[in-house]
Amino acid sequence: MASFTFHYFIVHVLVKQIDDDLEIEQREIQTYVKKYNRLPEPIPVRDQVITHTPIPAPIKEQTFTSTTLFDSLSNGNGIFRQMVFSINVNGQWYKILVAKSEEDTDDLIEEILLIVLTTVIFMLLASFIINRIVLKRLWNPFYNMLESFNQFRLGKKQELNFKPTDIDEFELLRKTMQQTINKAESEYHILKEFTENASHEMQTPLAIIRSKLDLLIQDEALSETQSKMVQSAYSAIEKLNRLNQSLLLLTKIENSQFEKVSVINLKQKVEEKLAEFLELWDNQQVLVTAELKEITILMNNELADVLLNNLLSNATRHNYTGGRIAIFLDADHLRIVNSGNRHSLDEEKIFQRFYKSVQSSESNGLGLSIIKQICDVSGFTAIYGYEPGIHTFIIRW
Structure with missing residues (x-):
């Protein structure tokens, strides 16, 4: 719309300029006739045509029009701007036609439009580059945060490097983010200390309760009903003790208390674990196969034991009598495949704390979260996959 308006304005100005030139030519003719009582002799001029024709009566009003005329000098037709008026010479009326070519005007319009277009493009490009530089510098504190x-x-x-800035809005954002993070850190440490203290403080009472229950179980004076009640209480204490140990382990991992790493022969480590689980698998009639390559990795030895124990325990606990477990050790991953529940686990929640596929399960829901935590601190990736009746856990390094 702006381009159309600009073009119309330029054309209007240039046509008005031609009309003014034609009026000047008209006044010169009128002055000449007044002085010499005759019409001036037509002189061939480039891009200009002047003709006079006798008429019986004067023209009512002079007119300006654009038309196509023959140009004798260029020997061809062209677009002209013409003015027609009448004049009396010694009692005879003449129609005078004065015309000027518009071709130079069209060329000038094209040149002006080209210059303007080039200028606009240059200004837009310069504006874009300047804006990019200025905006990048302006938003730099935000992107740093x-x-x-x-x-x-x-x-x-x-330590978060939130640098102060002169921009009020970004400075307010920086302070707000810093306050929010400080508050989150403070609340996290309070909760973490509570968990650590609670877990540590629970160990002694749990040990006392277990020892008392051990003595009760050995008491021959207990009735069958009392014996079952004591056994149930003992099972609950064992479950609580496992939960407590798992929480303590997670806390130690988060506190980076397993920083010492060494080169581990993973094939040998897996074979040792297979020997430990062999009796349990025989009792459950679970068929186990293993394809192990000679692989060494760099990680904490204790965490390697916990990782393998949890993976194999998970594959065993969620299997069924007559099921299968397949273990594959390759150059960049450990893969454990087991038969089990014919429903996929929730991939978004599976590694979260206290997640259970079956709420009535004897598991405390921390085994897989411990696996994930060990992978995170060791630079590994834990992946879960499912096919009908087959669950797969992959540890990739």
């Missing part, structure tokens, strides 16, 4: 925030991990004791 965003990058620092993306690298932030709760409980990792990280």
